[in-house]
Amino acid sequence: MVQAKFWVLVKHFDGVPNDSNFKLKVEELPNIKDGEVLLEAVFLSVDPYMRVFSKLFMKEGDVMIGAQVAKVIESKNSAFPVGSHVVSDCGWRTHTISEGKGLLPVMADWPKDVSLSLALGTIGMPGLTAVYGIEEILGLQKGETLLVNAAAGAVGSLVGQIAKIKGCKVVGSAGTEAKVAFLKELGFDVYFNYKTVGSLEEALRNASPEGYDCFFDNVGGPSSSVALEQMKKFGRIALCGSISTYNDITPQTGPCPQLTMILKEIKMEGFLQARWEHKHPETLRKLMTWVKEGKLKTREHITKGFDNMPAAFMGLLKGDNIGKAIIAI
Secondary structure, eight states, rough: OEEEEEEEOOOOOOSOEEEEEEEEEEEEEEOOOOEEEEEEEEEEEEHHHHHHHHHHHHOOSSBBBOOEEEEEEEEETTTSTTOOOEEOOOOOSSSSEETTTTTTTOOOTOOOOSSSGGGTTTTSSSHHHHIIIIIIIIIIOOTTTEEEEEETTTTTHHHHHHHHHHOOEEEESSSHHHHHHHHHHHTOOOEETTSSSSSSHHHHHHHHOOEEEEEEEESOOHHHHHHHTEEEEEEEEOOOOGGTTTTOOSSSOOOOOOOHHHTTTOEEEEOOOGGGGGGGHHHHHHHHHHHHHHSSOOOOOEEGGGHHHHHHHHHHTOOSSBEEEEEEO
């Protein structure tokens, strides 16, 4: 029998998560049955959405939600042979028995010189989110100007690079000098540390005096309201995340941007990448092609050891990561 380690949510978060919210448990798994596979985690993902989804969809005592790249180490399901790899939503577990439902096989011709961890990042959910936000929600066109916040994160860093591939001007904001240096490395046209500028409004105006055609918003809160005032007429805004509010105990309130949106006829839409699931295979191959061609640079913030998952998650929510946050087993 195989011993599985897993992290459970023992208490819902009250503000910023801490060690007392999590507990590590161990169980012995039974032998697999016909149609089942035994998975062993290789890489696990920590993402900001876990903070919100845990409140919406989890009960205390549940295994923490999340995606992982896992290796099939035993199989009685012909669709998933031993030695193959899958992306799954098994959560914070080292080993899982699955009937195969919801498992996404990693593309069979995955290049050996590309880390499988990218199936959780650039060639995974964050990459899909970036592409669909740009193409399906914003309809970004060559020559337009795009603003992206949290631009050094897993999604934001890809948004900026894809916009450059499409021939656009890209302005990005981040919260440390190291992250700003990363934006420069990625080829952003203008980049700044929103924590050190004297005025966010002035920084945005200086970065693009003519305003912004599109805004990819990962942050929400008051800073996004400031950015909205800089939008051009008929501007488009993709609402992807609200990092600034995830740890709030009480909802933020602020001025209503309704008048600005009406007068400038701005389009704003929230989205989740799962809406275009039917396009995932072709989109993932497009992302892989861009990586192989050197058009997309990848950066991962890797934490080693399954026991360090809560620490990595809490660090992510504090902004410790540059690029995609990954746990390597």
